[in-house]
Every structure is written in structure tokens, then in C-alpha cells.
Amino acid sequence: MRKLGIVALGAAAALTLAGCATSGGTGASEDGAEIRVWLVGTDTPDEAREYLVDTFEKENPGSTLVIEEQAWDGLVDRLTTSLSGSDSPDVVEVGNTQAAAFTSAGAFLDLTDEYENLGGDDLLPGFVEAGSYDGKFYAAPLYSGSRLVFYKKDALAAAGLTVPTTLDEYISNAQALAAANPGKSGIWWPGQDWYNALPYIWENGGEIAVADGEEWDAQLSSEESLAGLAQVQEVMTTASSAPKDGNETSPEVGFCDGTSLQLSAPSWVKWSILAPADAEAPGCPDQEENLGVYALPGMDGGAAQVFAGGSNIGISAKSAHPELALSALEIILSDEFQTIYGENGLVPAKLSLADTLGTDEVAKAITAAAGNAKLTPASPNWADVEASGILTDLFVNIAQGGDIKALAEAADEEIEAILNS
């Protein structure tokens, strides 16, 4: 009797505790599985999202597909924790320079057998390489987007300038614009935006890091890179009134309120600028006529070597429904879905769809820029360099007028420590 009492007490206490924890956490039902797709940022147009959900649910009756939008900030951290957990999303987008961190760790399902099915040699070769590791294919290309220079046509005309044809002219244009419009940015360039600094380094013949056998040799303090960094500092300090420690999200704000006369940003920023004035992230559609765009010019004319931004997409190794996830991936790499990317100014994942970009100014600039695009060092540890904030810190310091040589040498040391760890 006494013992029973103890058991009852224990059970009662346990039930009380359990009562606090049973709400929430409803699992997917047996035959109606739910596929979770992580898309990053606002790059993917709504039209494409709707197409993906509708097509998937038509092809897989009873199952549903949910798109969960993630932010680019802190993506590597979030993928590390979520892909390894039991509650992993099924299909995930990852930045092309970050892909190696996950393909090398075994976070993605091996898609080597599906390579032909997903597009084969028609897929963007640079991105296939970014999504492969050790001869196996893990993450397919999603889209590519080059950085373009957006400018206000009236401001350029008022200063008596024309679209620049060389990098030097681009810099002097920006300085002239800033001088003619005190308090405004000839090129809007917040200090944390290191992607935009890469063309200066590359055009001067410098590199971030080069492979030297097994080891990586960071090159930011080389003669050539330093020349590029000096140009970066010149632009940041004389032509930009953007916050010296700000980040590059929401470039449309300054463009729309008139304080940014030029800015270098991914091609889809055009749609942020032209978003309706009453949208959640409002733009300024009245500027459509005034919005000009060109590819960043190189040192000796032509397009500069810009950073080949873009995304890969893979299936989590922990996906509970890999077949359904593959079905979603097939839709994402279908011509129909990829065409929507092309029509919205993003380079589709397939070479054969390049002409969906159209023939307007943006399309021409994209084609010019994409032809000369370049990648960050191909090391599985590169994502850690990005996540550590070494590069954002470096350019924030440069934007403040810091000593370039000392800063670059310190950054080189830290980058080597991570790449060679």
C-alpha cells in the first residue's frame, strides 16, 4: 500500500511535468509528407516560389512543400546546426563559396547518380565544381548572379560624366560625383561589403589566397593586392558617404532617398529598387527611367573580374524523405523554373537558358560580367574565413583609413591559420 503510494506520487509528479511539454511539435502524418525547402534571401522571385509549391503538390499528391526563407547573415552557422540535427530541412540553398564546407563534411546527399537527370553538362560548370567534392556531386547549381553597377542617369549627366570604360575612370567618376554632390555617395560602399573589393584586388593582379601544394598562401599583402586595396580605400574614403562599418543589406534605401548616386550590387537589387512604394521593403518605381546599369569596367577596359556570386542547392543527408526532396530538386532545375530566374535578371543554372535573360541593359551587363567572373579560394575552410568576419573587419578598418599594409598582413595571417587548419 505504502509502495503504491510512492509510485502514484512519482507518476503524478511526472505527469505534471509532462503536461508542460506535450504542446507543440506535431509530426508529419504518414502518407502526406512535408518537404521543407530553405531558400536564402529574397533573390528567388515569388513567381518561382509559387511555381515550385504548385508543381510539387501536383506531382506528389498528398504531400506538401513548404519554403522557409533564411537570411544570408549567419547562414553557415545555421546550416551547421540544422543540417546535423534530427529536424533537418530537406532541400537547402547555400552560397556557392560556402558549399564546400558542407559537401566536404558529408552534410549533403550524394547526387552523382542524378547528375545527368538534373541537367548534366548543361549545368553551369563553375557551380558544379563548387558543389562537388572528392569526385562526387553533392549540390547542384541554383542560379548565378553577378554584381553590377546601378547608377542614376540624371546625376551622371548633371556632372557631365559618361559610363566609365576603365576602372580608373570608374573611380574618378565616383569622386567627381561625390564632389559635385556633397554628403552623397558617388559609390555607396558600406565598410562591411568585402565582395565589392575583390575586383580591385583581381584587376591589379592580386589574389586572396593561392594553393601552394597542400598549403594555402594568403596574398592580400602582396604588392598587387596592396595596390588594389589602396584603390578600395581611396573610393571608400573619398567617394562614399555610406557608414564605414555598415553592411550592404538594403542598398535600395539610399538609392531611393537620393543619397546613393551609384552602387555596386547583385543584379536582383534592380527589383528591390523598383519594388512598389508601399511594399514591405519599399522601393522607388518612379526611378525606373532614371535607373542605369553597367558592368564594372576592368583595368584595361572590358568587364572587370567580378565575384561570381550565386547559389548551390542540395538535399540534406538527414532528409526523412529523400525521394520527395529529389522530386523538388528536379522541379527547381527544370527549364520552367530556371526560366523564371532568367526573366528576373539572375543567370539560370543551365547554359542553354542563358538567352532567357533577355536583351535589355541589365542582361547585357550581366552577360559581360558573368563572362569574367571569378571565385573565392576553393577550400572547404573558406566558409569559415567568411563566417569569422576577418574580411568584414579588414574592410571596415580600411574604410576608416587604416594602414593598409599592416591590416593586410594581419588578415593574411588569420586567413592562412583558418585555411590551413
Added chain:
Amino acid sequence: MTTVDNGLDPAPSAFEGERMTAPQPKPAARRIRRIRGGFTPYSLLTPAIIVLALITGWPLIQLIVTSFQEFGRAQVFGAPPEWVWFENYANVLTDPVFYAVLIRTIVFSAGCVIVTMFLGTLIALMMMRLPKGFRILLSVGMLLAWAMPALTATVVWGWMFDTAYGVVNYILVNWFGMEEYFQHSWLIDPLSFFLVAGIIIVWGAIPFVAFTLYAGLTQVPDEVLEAAQLDGAGGFKRFRLIIFPYLKPIFLIVTILQIIWDLRVFTQIFALQDIGGIRALTNTLGVYIYQTSIAGGDFGQGGAIAVITAILLMSISIYYVRQVTKEEEL
């Protein structure tokens, strides 16, 4: 039951005819308690202990295990980790960056705790004197500040201090004519970064301190204060000699809780670093652990830093628990 145990023999006293006796020895009391309680308290405690062991104990053991291993992103996804024992600890303890972060964290938390306690005490004292209506207004305001999630608060404060569009710069330039604050970056200089971070943290922590101390202040007997006032003790003297000693246990608990909370601060610093500032110069322990392990993918080393931090916090907690139990015994 033939002999009656009266404990010690009665000792003689200075008063005639009086005998002093020691209290009954303790074991008797303990026996009674055990009979009364039986296993009930333990069976009631068991589920909570199991849950605690699962959600606090298990991760802690995992953390300690990880800190002795070479544990990178590949290991997160299933590769077998390699045991390196104290190598991670050696790396951390010989890294000057770690000491810089540690000292920065300690100095910053100390500043936050002092300001929080000072302002919290002042507000609690003010609440004693406010008429009811204003007191309720103030309480509601503080409750709202306390209920606001740290991330939301940081984003809102970040906007106020924004370089290009922030209200602080706007007011300084347009109302006070301080032109040097046009496009002034509040976060780029580490000192001013921590000023902003400190404002956000103190702002969020004051309500707890103020409410707790206010609750304590209502328990200070009025007669004692009145007597002191009649004896000519001024406001500060009354606080120092009467109120403070009465509330000492509360001050102690609140201060130590603040120290622990501020030493492991994460959200405010992490979110603020994204808005602006230089990460390498503004990392505190919490953010540094996150950056080393989760962003940098070196969970072993991050684990070692976390264990060192945990030991640091635990030594403070043990002091706190001991002080509290001492006060209870009195």
C-alpha cells in the same frame, strides 16, 4: 526507557539558583523529520531531477567530452572525432586573443553591473515615494522593457544609433547643432560600441533589479526608519545604516545574478556586431565561443573556451549559493 538523557549537565549560572542547559542534541530532531517526510519529498523531486539531468547535465557532459576532442564540421555530420585531450585547452590558454576577450568581458560586465545596480536602486527608492498612479505607470513601463526580447531591443536601439538615419545623430545635429555627429558611426569605435551595448543591456536589466529591490524595500519597518529620522539621520545615512543592512541578502543575490548574466551576454553584442563595429575588437566571451565553434566550425576549441567560462561562472555561483544558505541559517 529506563534512563532519561537530559543532554549535558546543567551548568551553574551567575544568578542564584539558575542552571543553564544546552539545547537538546540535534539527531532527535532529524529523526522526527525523516519519519514525517518519508520518501515523499524524494519521489516528488525525482522527475524534476531526471529532467534537469537530461536537459542540463547531458549537454554539459557532451560539452566536456567535445572539449577534449578535435571536433570540426565533419564530426558534426558523423565522422569519428579524434581525442586530443588537453590540446584544445592549451591552445586557448596560450592564445592572447582569449585573454583580451576575457578581460574585455570582465571589465564590460563590471561596468554594466555597477550602473544597473546603481540606477535600479535609485528607481526602487523612487518607487517608494511616488504616488500610486505614477508608480503603476513606471511599473508598467519597466515591465514592458523587461518583456521585450533582447534581440528586438537591440535592433530597435541599433536603429536609434544608426549612422545614416538614426534618431540620436539627428537630434544631436539638428537640435543641438553638433555637426560632428552628422553621419557619426557609434559602433566603429570599440569604446563607443560598448557604450551603446551597455545602454541596451542596462536598460533591459534595470526592471528586474528595481522590482526586486522595491519588493524588499516594502519590508523595511517604518518605525526603525522613523526612529532614525528623529535621531537626525539624513537620507543617505538611513540608506547606508538601515535600508542596506536590511536588504543585504537581496542586494547580494541580485548583484551576483547580474554578474552572471552580464558575463555571458550574447544576443545584444552579437546583433550589434552585425549592425556595425569591428568584430575582433568587440567580441565578448559568449560571442567568442559562438564564433569559434559554430561559425568557425572548431567545436573542440569552442568547447574548451565554454568549459573555462562555465568554471568561471560556477565559482561565482558557488559563492552565491553559499552566501544565500548562510543568510538562511541566520
